[in-house]
Amino acid sequence: MSTTNQKTAPGLIISTTESIHSFLLSASKNLHLSQELKEIALDLSLQKSVPYQSIRAIWMGLHPSTRPELLQIFSGSEFIFISPKPRGKSEELKQRLRKLAEVAERNEYRELVRDITPKDTNEPFSSYKDQLGFGLHVALIMLTGYLVGYATFRALFSHNSAMSAAGGILGLVMGMLVETFLFIIRTSDHERSSSLHNSRMKKSQ
Structure with missing residues (x-):
């Protein structure tokens, strides 16, 4: 996985705590870790929130004898929920809204001029x-x-x-x-x- 994909990995986002920060710094200097994962670990150590998948990928890349427990790393961290971007209105919906607004304006205008509009007094049985x-x-x-x-x-x-x-x-x-x-x-x-x-x-x- 590339550096960009690891930093923007979808899924669960957690807040960076002191234990996570220390883990990322030590992982960036670990000799058994690949150069790509080292760069990812160094970049993530500067962030206030990190993807869980990226932390796990770095943790899996370490030698079993040198990697700490996951519970120890994530101790005190919190989940961060990102609100989805609001969906834009479709062109069809925009046209319908414009037509409804025009109809409402015409009805309002008729209501305003109803009392001053001359009536046709020549209608039969008016x-x-x-x-x-x-x-x-x-x-x-x-x-x-x-x-x-x-x-x-x-x-x-x-x-x-x-x-x-x-x-x-x-x-x-x-x-x-x-x-x-x-x-x-x-x-x-x-x-x-x-x-x-x-x-x-x-x-x-």
């Missing part, structure tokens, strides 16, 4: 008065259709009550159909005029 007027108008048409149908069938079928009632119902249905047809025409005209107005506004801007 007020309670319009809705009430339309309801009364439909009821009047239906009643008129019923009465006309009732009177017509009563005259045609010699005052037959069943046929007169059927004629009234038929007139009521016809009145509903006529009112529905007129409502569709009014709605279409309003949508067409609104689209023309919006297109003119865009052109003027």
Whole structure:
């Protein structure tokens, strides 16, 4: 293992104590140790924390008769935990966050200008008065259709009550159909005029 790999060996990191410092200094001068391990031992003796694997590699490189007990070397040392680097945000996540921020800004802007934005008062049934007027108008048409149908069938079928009632119902249905047809025409005209107005506004801007 090279010097660089030994100094940056992954795994357990421990604090340098007096016993570890003395062991590393003596190992750097040991004649039975390889030159590479001597350099590693000398470099690590200057550090405040050392990898456990490096200490063990140096210890294994010594002659069994000259190396001390591992428990004696690590006596009083403490583990050092290194916090991992925070993970960077991916580009996809950044784009999503930007879109969410834009949506939040648009919603906030709409909330701010909601009270001052002019409302389209030309919408059909935009007020309670319009809705009430339309309801009364439909009821009047239906009643008129019923009465006309009732009177017509009563005259045609010699005052037959069943046929007169059927004629009234038929007139009521016809009145509903006529009112529905007129409502569709009014709605279409309003949508067409609104689209023309919006297109003119865009052109003027």
